[in-house]
Ligand SMILES: Nc1ncnc2c1ncn2[C@@H]1O[C@H](COP(=O)(O)OP(=O)(O)OP(=O)(O)O)[C@@H](O)[C@H]1O
């Protein structure tokens with residue numbers, strides 16, 4: 033099996049900051065508003081998501097970054113309504129294509145998963161069933177959503193999904209252990225897109241893969257997204273991957289979105305002091321052995337600092353920051369930032 | 383000058399079934415030396431399935447080599463007993479690849495840290511033990527007061543990974559085998575943790591084998607690098623030389639596939655040729671994917687020494703002198 037993925041890579045080049053914003057305002061397929069999640073632990077209440085809001089247009093790719101433990105996976109699980117006790121979704125709406133997922137009854141929500149919104153979890157490739165063939169797992173997924181679908185239509189759908197992730201139709205009859213890591217990861221993507229969802233959330237889909245396989249998987253997601261025109265949320269830590277892949281970047285800090293901007297704005301002119309520190313900590317080949325991490329520890333969700341949660345680590349912190357919580361403001365071009373430094377310049381959200 | 387660790391022509395073959403003809407050679411004829419008085423950081427890189435974790439498991443004595451031997455301070459690890467064995471168990475530590483797999487779900491984080499303290503008698507008393515635990519957790523960016531007392535499922539992926547690193551710091555081993563220790567944390571924390579590891583090497587004389595597919599961090603932290611493909615060494619040498627000027631077509635593909643956090647440097651100019659389903663069993667293992675494959679590549683290439691600190695197993699360099707696998711370590715800077 034030989035394949036040339038260059039074509040896929042080349043057509044991925046349609047990334048343009050202004051186009052991204054136009055698409056978003058023209059028609060957003062996803063609107064997340066005021067999403068809140070709390071974990072009620074033995075040590076106390078941890079507010080893992082605090083008033084998270086953003087929108088995404090069809091065909092847009094959003095990168096979600098932020099410190100380990102800042103709430104990225106929690107956000108994905110909340111959007112899927114898959115938060116388990118002691119966690120609780122305490123508010124907000126997730127509107128996909130006009131439907132608020134939070135308002136659906138459990139049964140309808142079950143159908144919406146995969147059908148409207150698909151989630152490829154952290155470590156997905158370990159989640160395939162080891163004793164059933166890949167094909168059977170795909171057929172089951174379709175049947176549970178489309179009980180009246182005929183056999184040949186189901187097969188068509190499976191084959192189409194496999195083809196679109198560049199897998200041979202032979203994979204249909206194989207077991208998970210017969211596939212390499214990258215192939216398993218692509219199977220998970222194929223299952224994710226079986227029903228052509230409007231929104232795909234991929235949680236660190238490639239952090240376990242080598243760079244070559246990583247590139248194949250990302251090119252796959254890219255191509256599939258082009259075909260079904262879905263919005264994609266890519267959760268991850270790899271800023272290199274973000275730079276190469278997404279249109280917009282959202283930065284999460286202690287459960288809040290502190291900045292949302294186009295990928296170009298984020299890499300060339302980050303606004304929030306945390307984003308600035310994040311961008312300047314990126315490695316390159318010119319400064320060998322220089323480690324520029326952000327000093328200080330991530331805050332405890334159980335005891336968040338007063339005012340701005342970043343203030344103990346922020347070089348610009350003043351009295352105001354220590355006592356008053358900053359609100360999100362919109363800056364020129366539509367980017368948003370949650371920091372007092374931009375309160376004058378920006379437009380308050382309501 | 384004595385050797386801390388020595389691998390002599392080590393191979394590992396996984397048998398599929400009892401009498402199956404399809405043996406899987408996970409590691410092929412690896413020879414390596416780490417010197418006692420020259421603590422170093424060596425990276426082992428390579429794609430998924432290239433044998434990296436197998437190498438780690440061999441060094442830790444969790445699996446045994448099919449052929450060849452592994453010596454720790456001059457003694458074969460397979461035959462260690464009594465005091466030597468305890469010393470080896472204490473002095474060689476690991477950070478495992480999958481932070482989701484290594485935790486026992488029924489024990490809190492404290493347990494994971496107090497057990498080795500007790501077992502190896504690292505603390506004088508309870509307060510001392512507590513202080514050491516807190517120091518190690520803080521070094522990996524965790525807040526002891528938040529983390530102690532929690533169960534593994536209550537932690538995020540990166541938090542679990544860092545607890546593994548904290549455990550290794552606590553034990554201050556002589557040799558640390560770190561299998562993808564920072565794959566799930568952000569760039570800033572990654573920098574902090576890698577710096578901690580480098581200080582461990584510089585200030586405490588700990589040698590580190592850093593297993594990763596992330597060539598950028600390898601470049602920043604390591605002195606030398608070994609690139610594996612299907613269990614064999616494709617290229618090895620000084621980390622600067624290998625990453626800035628890769629000589630083996632496989633290393634070139636790897637370096638070309640690094641996603642740079644730079645908008646003007648696009649990902650992957652070269653197309654990827656997918657690996658064949660069933661492998662070529664003779665000749666150069668990279669042959670099926672190599673854009674420069676030649677007739678001669680049907681026989682297995684030896685290592686050619688390209689410069690004083692770089693060698694590649696590829697016929698494109700057959701004008702250079704050959705170097706036998708046993709002497710590869712001499713090229714690697716400490
Ligand atoms: N079941 C749970 N009970 C209590 N706390 C939890 C639970 N699950 C997650 N948390 C806490 O909620 C916070 C957010 O976790 P989450 O998994 O969303 O982080 P993340 O941003 O995905 O991190 P990572 O990048 O490390 O995967 C963390 O501080 C974590 O410890």
Ligand SMILES: Nc1ncnc2c1ncn2[C@@H]1O[C@H](COP(=O)(O)OP(=O)(O)OP(=O)(O)O)[C@@H](O)[C@H]1O
Pocket residue numbers: 213240396397406407408428429430431432433434435436437479
């Ligand atoms: N217990 C086992 N039984 C049979 N084959 C195995 C076993 N463990 C590993 N292998 C095989 O040995 C080869 C090397 O595996 P190894 O886990 O060392 O790869 P790796 O380089 O660590 O990969 P990754 O980057 O995916 O972790 C693979 O082909 C794998 O399928």
Ligand code: SF4
Pocket residue numbers: 304305306340341342343346347348349350353358370371372373
């Ligand atoms: S609000 Fe103040 S403390 Fe917070 S990030 Fe902005 S400048 Fe720093």
Ligand code: SF4
Pocket residue numbers: 630631632666667668669670672673674675676679683695696697698
């Ligand atoms: S030996 Fe031949 S096939 Fe192997 S990497 Fe070199 S040129 Fe390519």
Ligand SMILES: [Mg+2]
Pocket residue numbers: 104105106154538539540
């Ligand atoms: Mg996560």
Ligand SMILES: [Mg+2]
Pocket residue numbers: 434435436479561
């Ligand atoms: Mg491994």
